[in-house]
Amino acid sequence: MLNNYDEERFIPGIYNYCDRWCERCSMTQRCLLYYQDSRREAEHLAKGEDPHAWNIVLQDLHESFQETLEMLRKHAEEEGIDLDAIDIESEFTSLQGKPVSKSPDPSDHPLHIKAHKYAMDTHKFLGKLHNVINEEIDNINAGNVLAENIEEIKECFEVIAWYHIQIAVKIQRALCGKMEAELEEEYEGSADFSLHDANGSAKVAYHGLIRTMDALTKVYEWKKSLHDDIMPLLTDVYGLINGVDREFPGHKDFKRPGFDE
Secondary structure: OOOOOOHHHOOOOHHHHOOOOHHHOOOHHHOHHHHHHHHHHHHHHHOOOOOOOHHHHHHHHHHHHHHHHHHHHHHHHHOOOOHHHOOHHHHHHHHOOOOOOOOOOOOOOHHHHHHHHHHHHHHHHHHHHHHHHHHHHHHHHOOOOOOOOHHHHHHHHHHHHHHHHHHHHHHHHHHHHHHHHHHOOOOOOHHHHHHHHHHHHHHHHHHHHHHHHHHHHHHHHHOHHHHHHHHHHHHHHHHHHHHHHHHOHHHHHOOOOOOOO
16 A cells, blocks of 8 residues: 555556556656556565465455555545445345346457457567577678668567557457447446547557557568568558547547656
């Protein structure tokens, strides 16, 4: 539990619409989630514990839940709400008989299909690119070729690898949010939240697509032998960018906390 820290140090919700690449992020000192994760990892290491061991992860999840519950109770008290007085059983009973909608499934949506295909195709390409980069490094070490752009290409590999799955995941989340908003329009406020989240997720996907487009282009210009592998991926990325723009026009105006403000 955080005690006596300056709340202005952390940007509320900054971690909700980021790309989770903490090692490359300039905003980690403003991120509560990064602070909590780093603190927990340091505490476990100091005790000689593996912070990634399953029993430790479960312990951290339990403690995080308790912290969230305590924070919820604190805010409820400030608003004059007695959580213990809420009759959960009565609330549940009042909902009985009402139709329960299934979670939206965007798996048949063309944008979801295209994003999933891109992720699978890129995953295969990354294996080939990894081998080509290693061969180039071996040739450099042997003095057979000059060390031109190899560090930049290694960086491009990391960018392509980091985003190729995340793009599909964020597009799926965005599609789910949009579909939920369409189902929730009869309930005041809930549809607005779902659409807000959809636009935020779409913007994260768009950010990854733009960075990926740049990285793939640099690799294309670097190695002629990879042209036939890269061109279909560039075409897919271009199509996904247009698809996100078309399906989620609101992403352009979405302000990610800390990044677009």
